[in-house]
Amino acid sequence: MFELENIELTCPSDVFLKVIKGKCKTTLIVMIKKGRNRFSEMKRTLPTISERMLAKQLDELEKDGLITRKAFPEVPPRVEYYLSEYGESLYPIVREMRKWGYLHIEKQERTEGDKGE
Template identity: 70%
Template sequence: MEEIGQTEFICPSDTFLGIIKGKCKTTLIVLIKKGRNRYGEMCRTLPTISPRMISKQLDELERDGIIERHSFAELPPRVEYTLSDYGETLYPIIREIRKWGYMHQARTK
């Protein structure tokens, strides 16, 4: 971490938010953790999110090392996603953020 006064200060909270920011990324992480780890299942679970957006978010999560993509050589082809070991460290934080979000939604109704 850089210190204040150096060329640039990189806020760790901004780094965190940059990783989870995106349409339903936290929901995708929860779905994968709970075993809904196939693309088609995710699309059916999130019908208000376009398949293209789900694919984009999965690609970003994979690029950031949060999830892993596993392809199976069978017909028809099958792909499943799992949380990486690194992603597992993020899951408890996501769970707490979502808990707070539900509480806030109920409070503001």
């Protein structure tokens, strides 16, 4: 007999969503993968995110082991972010999820356009 008493069951999909949930996290993963890996580049590309929020999202991605941060001992200081090996394993999933998101946006726009006719 299998007993479930005192065992918390975790849904793997919920864990995945919790890790990538956050303002622009999937966009940050894509940007870092494509070589836009400096804070200033990310901030310029994402004007709707505050510096504080951007720093928070990068910190969370680093704590989850998806990105690594490399500080260069220069003046002025330079920091670059890279996908970790673990983050690389997530990248194809993020890429496909974003493709689906674009398809869904197009579908909604077509549906809205049909209503206006």
